[in-house]
Amino acid sequence: MLYERLKPAIDKVLGFHIKNAPGVIMGVYMVDYAYELLDSIYPDRDSYTLNAISETRVCLIDSIQVMTGCTVGNKYMRLDALDIGRYALVLYNRDSSVGFRVYMDLAKIDAEKYPQLFAFFNKSRDYKSASRSKLSEETINEFYRAERSVLSFQKVKVDLPAKDDIVPAAVCGVCGESFLVSSETDVNTPICNYCRRAANKEFVPYRATE
Numbered sequence: 663m664l665y666e667r668l669k670p671a672i673d674k675v676l677g678f679h680i681k682n683a684p685g686v687i688m689g690v691y692m693v694d695y696a697y698e699l700l701d702s703i704y705p706d707r708d709s710y711t712l713n714a715i716s717e718t719r720v721c722l723i724d725s726i727q728v729m730t731g732c733t734v735g736n737k738y739m740r741l742d743a744l745d746i747g748r749y750a751l752v753l754y755n756r757d758s759s760v761g762f763r764v765y766m767d768l769a770k771i772d773a774e775k776y777p778q779l780f781a782f783f784n785k786s787r788d789y790k791s792a793s794r795s796k797l798s799e800e801t802i803n804e805f806y807r808a809e810r811s812v813l814s815f816q817k818v819k820v821d822l823p824a825k826d827d828i829v830p831a832a833v834c835g836v837c838g839e840s841f842l843v844s845s846e847t848d849v850n851t852p853i854c855n856y857c858r859r860a861a862n863k864e865f866v867p868y869r870a871t872e
């Protein structure tokens with residue numbers, strides 16, 4: 663049972679995530695597994711820079727951020743490297759580019775033994791059969807029985823630049839705020855994308871109001 667050891671991490675990530683979510687708990691087990699694999703070849707965690715790739719934007723990413731300190735903000739979390747919605751992560755040594763990918767292995771989820779877990783990942787949950795929270799609870803309980811038996815891993819070599827290029831900034835001629843220059847920016851008369859869209863009557867996510 664990994665549960666006793668992982669309970670503090672589960673509580674911490676659920677507190678960060680705010681919502682109770684099966685994916686967060688699975689994420690804790692996945693990160694823990696990837697860390698253990700990485701420890702087997704790089705036992706000293708302080709001797710290298712850890713980076714992470716999250717292949718999904720949902721729950722799992724919070725487990726990675728809280729447990730590893732690889733965040734979107736410090737860019738050790740490479741969220742856009744493979745943003746395809748697979749329930750998988752890679753933890754790797756940025757100095758050697760070698761690491762491990764851990765993923766939810768659907769072939770290992772026995773539909774009879776773990777019906778809710780199976781439905782959760784095969785998108786066949788029956789919301790008419792029980793409340794969403796009841797289904798989530800059953801999914802979590804099944805995962806606690808399964809633990810690592812439904813996960814698989816691959817050793818990987820990562821092919822990403824250690825650091826992204828630094829994007830130049832400019833001051834918008836309309837709002838006067840500093841913004842990051844994009845391919846659409848006219849460098850001679852810089853206007854930020856918000857002001858450009860607003861001027862063209864295109865969609866903007868918010869407008870100032872009273």
Ligand SMILES: [Zn+2]
Nearest residue numbers: 834837854857
């Ligand atoms: Zn502007």
